[in-house]
Amino acid sequence: MPTEQHSAKSVLPEGLPAPQSTRDGLDQGFWDAARRHELVVQRCNDCATFQFGPEWICHNCRSTNLGWHRVSGRGRVYSWERVWHPVHPALRDACPYMVVLVELPDAGNVRMVGNLTGDARDELTIGTPVEVVFEDHQPGFTLVQWRRA
Amino acid sequence: MNTIKDKVAICGIGETTYYKRGTAPVPEFRLACEAITKAADDAGIPVTDIDGFASYSNERNDASRVATALGLPHFSFSNMFWGGGGGGGSGAVANAAAAVAAGYAKYVVVYRALAQGQFGRFGQAAPAKTISGDFAYTLPYGLMSPAQMFAMRVRRFMHEHHVEQEAFAAVALASYHHAQFNPRAVMYGRPLTREAYYESRWIVEPFHLYDCCLENDGAAACIVTSAERARDLKPKPAYLMAAAQGSDYRQNAPAHNAPDYATSNFKTLAPRLFEMAEIGPQDVDVVQAYENFTGGVVMSLVEHGFCDADAVMDFCVYENFAWPNGKLPLNTSGGNLAECYMHGLELVLEAVRQVRGASTCQVKDAAISMVVSGPMVTPVSSLILRG
């Protein structure tokens, strides 16, 4: 299991919107776990199906008995994009940056979006193994990022 | 099978001048009214005969305001297609057609008006300190614009089917080629070369600048009525052979978790569409396919059966898409890339022109004309017209 990481520097500059749980609390468990440097994925307590993002009902068996399951944080790049044109003022000097879509084999192949640490100009191929990096921000939120494993 | 096939027709089309973004000299609402009155003029009916409204993508210009402003004696149908982007372009026509076939209304106008400079821009993230819901999984990572949302899908599609940039170049080059014949087009007189395409800056890989739709001001409208009424009007009717809307399995799964990801979301729709029309893709003479981004066009052509996913590099070439000699002339007005980003309603108007024989890139003997609306969003829609 990847060690808990405090990245010295965030991948993207400060100033982007900070993630907050929805008012109904649907994904509170995910963001709280990230704050503790744990990666969790919603899983059905009745049929063990993973789903992400979370929902109030299991798409497989329609159970509403759902919980959070801690996963390894190891995955592989399912797709990627290198962004050259900033659409947010905070990103004006941050391009290019790399956004990856990471598939998690030990969580039913659910996918998560994050940034890839390191030089955004480095070549990246689909299938590259990656592992989670927890990136702490002030005030009080943690982003789920990825580095080459 | 009891369907709407051949029961309704598009009897009138209208559009305003198309402007570069932020340059419309009049407010968006006035553009909407102008497009609607022009569509009525084209059909040869008094605007007061319009008794129904259909639109999509949360059209700002409310049907009741339009009906009031135009002094309509009454209206008996109003409808908004769910979802964003251009996914409802054909779906709004389908809803109008259903209303006509069911007898709810006689002349339903489908309309769309955009003057983005007067409101917010689609490509720009709204400045916010916090974000929750589905966007909380993407915005904090700098994945926020439509181009950034769809580049991820297109990259995966390229990977799965060995698709290269040249397939996207073919779409952009054909659209610009066609716009050079179309005085309505914003890019009329501004041709695009293959060199300029490849040298243009990346917006987000794999999209160059010319892979992305324009942003424009303008309005477009078309009027749907019964086949019987359309036959008595002056324009040649564009009969609706089929229209379909919908979405595949869990396409809205948050944070890019649609199980079938490398898709434009037409896999279950396309068979229904062709079954209703009682034709196959080989019978279609000309296609207008919504280009939010070129990659989505290629994916949607595959899913409508025009070519196999693994044969994209053979089929999706400029020579096949370009009028007059192409096997499948594509986006013959210039479309969202080069005519006007009218949220794809300009594609419906062009499909009508093709079966009327009135396009500026008129496909010879075009009998069957198709529109694909909104690849990669959910829901999406398509329609097929015949002359």
Ligand SMILES: [Zn+2]
């Ligand atoms: Zn379940």
